[in-house]
Amino acid sequence: MSVVAIIPARYGSTRLPGKPLADIGGKPMIQHVYESTLKTPGLERVLVATDDRRIERAVMRFGGEVMMTSRRHRSGTDRLAEVARKIKAKWLVNVQGDLPFIQAETIARAVSPMRRNPAVVMGTVCTPIYDPTEWRNPNIVKVLTDHAGFALYFSRAPIPYPRQGVFAPVDKRNRSRGDQRLWGYRHLGLYVYKRDFLLRFARLRPTALEKAESLEQLRALENGYRIYVAQVDERSIEIDTPADLKKSGALFKNAR
Numbered sequence: 001m002s003v004v005a006i007i008p009a010r011y012g013s014t015r016l017p018g019k020p021l022a023d024i025g026g027k028p029m030i031q032h033v034y035e036s037t038l039k040t041p042g043l044e045r046v047l048v049a050t051d052d053r054r055i056e057r058a059v060m061r062f063g064g065e066v067m068m069t070s071r072r073h074r075s076g077t078d079r080l081a082e083v084a085r086k087i088k089a090k091w092l093v094n095v096q097g098d099l100p101f102i103q104a105e106t107i108a109r110a111v112s113p114m115r116r117n118p119a120v121v122m123g124t125v126c127t128p129i130y131d132p133t134e135w136r137n138p139n140i141v142k143v144l145t146d147h148a149g150f151a152l153y154f155s156r157a158p159i160p161y162p163r164q165g166v167f168a169p170v171d172k173r174n175r176s177r178g179d180q181r182l183w184g185y186r187h188l189g190l191y192v193y194k195r196d197f198l199l200r201f202a203r204l205r206p207t208a209l210e211k212a213e214s215l216e217q218l219r220a221l222e223n224g225y226r227i228y229v230a231q232v233d234e235r236s237i238e239i240d241t242p243a244d245l246k247k248s249g250a251l252f253k254n255a256r
Contacts, residue, residue: 002044003111004089005037008076009097011052020055020097022245029239030055031062032100039104042111043093049083074206077216081202084195092198096189098239100248106234110192113149113228121197122220123228124151126185127235135183139240141215143187143229151227154187154215185231189238191217201225 009020009030016022020030030048037046047065050056051073059066067086073079080094091114093107110125126143129135135142138156145151153159162183193201207222209215220227237248 002089003042003091003093004087005040005043005046005093005095005107006080006083007033007037007046007048007095007097008079009048009050009052009055010076010079011050011055016239016241016245018054019239020050021058022239024100024245024248027062028058029100030058030097031064033095033097033102034059034062034064036100036102036104037093037095037107040107040111041104042108044089045087047083048097049079051079075216077198078202080193081199084198089195092193092195094191094193096238099189099237100239101237102188102190103232103234106188106232107190109230109232110190113230114192114194117228120226120228121194122201122217122225123192123230124217125188125190125230125232125234127188127232129183129186130180132181132183134186139244140238141187141189142184144185145229149228149230151217151221151229153221154213154217156213156215159184185229187229188232188234197225 011018013019021028024032047067048059049067049069051069051071056066056068067083069079069082084092106125110123114120114123134140135158141154141156142159143151143154144159201220204219204223207219209218209222217227237244239245239248
């Protein structure tokens with residue numbers, strides 16, 4: 001019943017090259033992600049999967065576990081699957097390397113539904129959006145779920161479209177916070193897979209919606225697989241641009 005967390009990390013980010021090694025408060029970003037993940041109870045191992053020797057050396061310097069992978073992978077999921085073939089685990093947690101402040105509780109909340117319901121093969125998390133600027137930002141992925149908590153769709157577009165000018169809550173989880181309007185739900189780059197499903201998923205060809213949105217999780221939905229989405233209070237910053245990096249540095253400094 002083991003759970004292993006894997007952090008895929010590549011050097012060649014389009015919008016922020018060398019992103020895993022970007023400095024935040026005197027540490028490379030990948031170290032922040034690793035140390036945050038390591039605090040999660042119930043994890044048997046935490047390791048970084050990379051194809052770049054610079055990232056490998058950085059992880060080894062701070063005492064983390066790292067595994068080199070092929071340079072030919074098209075996505076983080078493919079990189080994760082390569083590692084999954086080499087290790088024994090029932091569940092694999094994919095923690096994106098651009099979440100330096102991910103909370104251990106958030107990771108635990110993502111794993112919990114998988115333990116409770118063996119029929120769930122893939123899970124992730126979301127958090128409410130109260131800022132309309134975030135809701136409209138194409139770098140922030142949004143998600144819609146059904147009443148049972150399973151994903152209906154993920155998009156970079158502002159979904160759902162509020163034709164009447166407001167997102168009408170459908171249950172008690174969706175109530176607005178005080179006088180702040182609930183615009184939708186932000187998807188965080190964290191996934192949990194059953195190992196056998198991950199290996200099967202990685203063999204599927206990219207789909208039309210996946211290519212259009214540049215979102216791998218849509219491949220699962222288009223092939224008929226359900227993704228459970230746990231709601232969390234996480235306000236973690238995903239580092240996609242130099243502006244995000246600057247903001248994360250300021251937050252880290254203020255938190256000290």
